[in-house]
Amino acid sequence: MRITVNIYSSLRYYMPGMEKLFQEKDWEIPQGATISEVLARLQLPRDVRVTVLVNNSTAGQNAILQEGDIIHILPQMSGG
Numbered sequence: 001m002r003i004t005v006n007i008y009s010s011l012r013y014y015m016p017g018m019e020k021l022f023q024e025k026d027w028e029i030p031q032g033a034t035i036s037e038v039l040a041r042l043q044l045p046r047d048v049r050v051t052v053l054v055n056n057s058t059a060g061q062n063a064i065l066q067e068g069d070i071i072h073i074l075p076q077m078s079g080g
Contacts, residue, residue, distance in 0.1 A: 001067040036061040049076035
């Protein structure tokens with residue numbers, strides 16, 4: 001199935017090869033894939049924390065993705 005992945009800021013530098021030049025990318029993933037599987041594809045170091053939105057709503061790592069979902073992966077921000 002096809003999803004659109006948007007990767008923001010410094011997280012793009014973890015993408016392989018020329019993919020790091022793109023903020024938005026269409027990905028083909030298996031039916032029933034989860035957010036954690038998408039994050040594994042990014043091969044982020046364990047200490048990198050992210051915020052994930054699916055169709056503009058916060059989603060947990062075990063959320064099952066659907067055809068056409070739009071995923072936003074942002075560096076976790078802090079402040080106050």
